Amino acid sequence: MKDWNALASALYDGSFRPMFINGKWCPAQSGAEMDARNPANGSLLATVPEGGAADIDAAVKSARAAFEGPWAKFTPFERQALLLRIADKFEAEWERLCLSDTLDMGMPIQRTLANSRRVLGMLRFYAGQAVMIHGQTIPNSFPGEIYSSTVREPVGVVGAIIPWNAPIAGSVWKIAPALATGCTVVLKPSEEASLTVLMIARLMQEAGLPDGVLNVVTGLGADAGAALAAHPDVDKIVFTGSTATGQAIARAATGTLKRVSLELGGKSPVIVCKDADIDKAVPVAAMSVFANSGQICIAGSRLFAAREIHDEFTRRVAEFAAGLKIGQGIDEGTDIGPIISARQAERIAGFLSDGPAEGATVLTGGQRAEGAALEGGHFIQPTVFGGVTDDMRIAREEIFGPVISALPFDDLDEVVARANDTPYGLAAGVFSTNLGTAHKLAHRLKAGSVWVNMYHAIDPAVPFGGVKMSGYGREGGTEHLEEYLDTKAIWINAD
Numbered sequence: 001m002k003d004w005n006a007l008a009s010a011l012y013d014g015s016f017r018p019m020f021i022n023g024k025w026c027p028a029q030s031g032a033e034m035d036a037r038n039p040a041n042g043s044l045l046a047t048v049p050e051g052g053a054a055d056i057d058a059a060v061k062s063a064r065a066a067f068e069g070p071w072a073k074f075t076p077f078e079r080q081a082l083l084l085r086i087a088d089k090f091e092a093e094w095e096r097l098c099l100s101d102t103l104d105m106g107m108p109i110q111r112t113l114a115n116s117r118r119v120l121g122m123l124r125f126y127a128g129q130a131v132m133i134h135g136q137t138i139p140n141s142f143p144g145e146i147y148s149s150t151v152r153e154p155v156g157v158v159g160a161i162i163p164w165n166a167p168i169a170g171s172v173w174k175i176a177p178a179l180a181t182g183c184t185v186v187l188k189p190s191e192e193a194s195l196t197v198l199m200i201a202r203l204m205q206e207a208g209l210p211d212g213v214l215n216v217v218t219g220l221g222a223d224a225g226a227a228l229a230a231h232p233d234v235d236k237i238v239f240t241g242s243t244a245t246g247q248a249i250a251r252a253a254t255g256t257l258k259r260v261s262l263e264l265g266g267k268s269p270v271i272v273c274k275d276a277d278i279d280k281a282v283p284v285a286a287m288s289v290f291a292n293s294g295q296i297c298i299a300g301s302r303l304f305a306a307r308e309i310h311d312e313f314t315r316r317v318a319e320f321a322a323g324l325k326i327g328q329g330i331d332e333g334t335d336i337g338p339i340i341s342a343r344q345a346e347r348i349a350g351f352l353s354d355g356p357a358e359g360a361t362v363l364t365g366g367q368r369a370e371g372a373a374l375e376g377g378h379f380i381q382p383t384v385f386g387g388v389t390d391d392m393r394i395a396r397e398e399i400f401g402p403v404i405s406a407l408p409f410d411d412l413d414e415v416v417a418r419a420n421d422t423p424y425g426l427a428a429g430v431f432s433t434n435l436g437t438a439h440k441l442a443h444r445l446k447a448g449s450v451w452v453n454m455y456h457a458i459d460p461a462v463p464f465g466g467v468k469m470s471g472y473g474r475e476g477g478t479e480h481l482e483e484y485l486d487t488k489a490i491w492i493n494a495d
Contacts (some may be wrong), residue, residue, distance in 0.1 A: 012195065017046045028050055101196050147491070428449070
């Protein structure tokens, strides 16, 4: 077993970590700084620049110069080779990247380490896509000898804003398709978790990324993020985060009609049918929420169980939850790490109070987690509420914490209607041993992804995204590349 504490001390010592603009490491133009603290114990990891509109403007100018200059000369093969070098660099530094994520936002080290297949797979998938971009030759009905075709061109400068709950994967999911298509990027990480993104920029620079192709501006969402969304020389905004912030970004983008992709919140249903394999379904349904302490947009936080099995199933989910170990993220035995901040923990605690006040029953958890090993951190017990009704706040609003609301149902038509009765539509889960039932539910649920007898499966080749107020646009698959490309029609008169 590795001594992660010793490695952590060597990685972050409280010193200043500059941001990355035009291949240079620099402070904010204002000189302002922010603390980066470990949510597991409150210790200071580093300080980072608190960038603002001036820094965003400098980063956008850098990205524009690179897009119209050296980067435009890179061939598809050269972009592919660069992405493959970046993937190799990530693989060589994987443990340091994972440790950075664990320290900066609390995800247990066992979970960050296990994410290598997805992240490295994304980089190598998009490397393959870089040489697959092509247009079409299109027969037309215009009089004369007229040749018509299309070419696919990069949209230009991409502004990317990511949340704090998965900095490695979140960054790569924005950067890799942009590089594959020939775009340049200004990335604004969450103020709650910026350190890993800065490490990513350094690794990409070491892999040979030209100056200006990637710029990272650390700062507050209300300042740096808002400036990026509204900047007139940004051609596209990609954002992952809350629905409220996504709405603000969409409004800010209207001034220049820039393209926007949004992956937003969810209140995802998990439907456990009476014929489900309960032994297999219990841990999957539980971890659909408790993974990453519930700080995940696709969390299956509404657990619909058929009335015939509801009591047994929710009891077993509660028992599973009670057996999860709460602790520091760098402890390899930890299942439930800290909540990102005191503010977010307080918000979740409000839901824990609201549940019983509205008539729900706490089957397990329901409190902040405390103890000597958790001192200084922000921890919430994995919680299962029974006796929940659809109109309760815990069943309507996204909690973004380790909280399950269990609800019984009687028939498929009923549960489909109730599952779809939400403004969100990001994901859903179905558990059934009947293939017909599984197909029927999968087709009727209004969600961007539906998992059957599993959850959390995400692959670079498969599109991911939401419907309704969970956003629009897709990440993953060839559809993801379309988000970063424009189509130009070319007409040639051969007479």
